Amino acid sequence: MSPRVGLDTRTLVLAAAELADEQGMGEVTLASLAAKLGVRSPSLYNHVNGLAGLRTLLAVHGLEQLHTAMTKASEGIAGDAAVHAMGQAYVNFARQHPGLYETTLQAPDQGNTALEEAGEQILSFILHVLSGYGLGEEGELHAVRGLRSILHGFAALENKGGFGLPLDLGISLSRLIDTFIAGISCMKTV
Structure with missing residues (x-):
């Protein structure tokens, strides 16, 4: 998977909010967010401080x-x-x-x-x-x-x-x- 162009903190938060609304907060993980965005989980750490930071x-x-x-x-x-x-x-x-x-x-x-x-x-x-x-x-x-x-x-x-x-x-x-x-x-x- 190549990194998604335009990936930034706001994009992550909006995608995570969409996940939360569709599936519940319990399903919002770095892995599920990475899958939604088409990136690998480690690339999310460039924008958020782990799951606690994302929440x-x-x-x-x-x-x-x-x-x-x-x-x-x-x-x-x-x-x-x-x-x-x-x-x-x-x-x-x-x-x-x-x-x-x-x-x-x-x-x-x-x-x-x-x-x-x-x-x-x-x-x-x-x-x-x-x-x-x-x-x-x-x-x-x-x-x-x-x-x-x-x-x-x-x-x-x-x-x-x-x-x-x-x-x-x-x-x-x-x-x-x-x-x-x-x-x-x-x-x-x-």
Whole structure:
């Protein structure tokens, strides 16, 4: 096999993200990625620091893509409408990119600045959306945790086929977000 012309880190990450979405993160290995790209595994080390390095790059890419989806969805709106748009975008991202979404769930290792920055970008955006509710700094952080838990739980259950009843999932998600918004005052700090 001759090296593929134009092979770079971005190409590797995009190919790995595609593998993750098609087959699951467990199937993303350097060998499977090399096979997908038509190269030998050792040539990947010119661009990534082993499997752990590849997974970190995937997590950063996933967080960046998730951030983009949420910001685009809620652009130009605020308050309840922005929370709904952001929440829908979050779940839609998990639907469309189940493997890549999985990479976004890990807490960054201390000192992994790229992963910390990508996570911080999402946190800052969600805090901005929630800032209009007057929760205070600590209350906003509790609200972020609550909203993330709700959205992740919904996305995870849906991705695993956990919703078997013949009800519209969009309506269920919308009502769940409404319930979060109705109870958001509980997050307020004194």
